[in-house]
Amino acid sequence: MIFSETILTGAYTVDIDRHQDNRGYFARIFCADTFLAHGLKPVVAQGSISYNAKRGTLRGMHFQYPPAAETKYVRCTKGAVVDVIADLRPESPTYLRSVTVNLSADNGRGLYIPERFAHGFITLTDDTELIYLISNYHVPGAEGGLSHDDPALAIAWPTDVRVISERDRAWKPYSEIGAELKARMRSAVRAGT
Ligand SMILES: Cc1cn([C@H]2C[C@H](O)[C@@H](COP(=O)(O)OP(=O)(O)O[C@H]3O[C@@H](C)C(=O)[C@@H](O)[C@H]3O)O2)c(=O)[nH]c1=O
Secondary structure (H helix, E strand, O other), X not given: OEEEEOOOOOOEEEEOOOEXXXXXXXXXXXXXXXXXXXXOOOOOOEEEEEEEOOOOEEEXXXXXXXXXXXXXXXXXXXXXXXXXXXXOOOOOOOOOOEEEEEEEOOXXXXXXXXXXXXXXXXXXXXXXXXXXXXXXXXXXXXXXXXXXXXXXXXXXXXXXXXXXXXXXXXXXXXXXXXXXHHXXXXXXXXXXX
């Protein structure tokens, strides 16, 4: 695996090292020891799959408040997406900054997303599938979100949104929830988690 830290500390792209032969290839996508050596949390509590029928499907920008915060390790196994993460760690010098990464079945790239980041993606192809490894159990009441077009995040999406859930249309703006979000995200630092 080839780990490259993004401009957001602790968030990494993880490329695969293909062992190629006439059958195809074999490549490792997760190794607890190697994750630990790079300072990544080597914990998997859940694995999930996200299937998206149509190009232009947008999911996001989602996060979980501490103590239910999750790391997510995401990879596109069919089709292609532009994946976006935004730093919601109030103590971070890159607070509210975002990074976009192209993930596709062809490039095999993974993205490791630390706790207290918002995450979302838009599909570039029909029939797109993503696999997640997630470090914590799902706590529905701990979910939060920001709109993909929230001015506070100023994300430049590469293509028009054609499919989006009602929930993702209705997130309150950062200008309204920012103070509470910051306080709840800070609690993780106070608790030392
Ligand atoms: C996220 C999640 C959802 N669900 C259920 C709740 C709901 O009935 C159904 C669909 O959930 P959602 O609408 O939240 O699915 P979705 O909008 O795809 O949510 C996902 O979006 C991306 C961007 C992420 O980063 C993920 O962590 C997750 O938040 O699946 C679980 O059972 N476990 C989970 O971990």
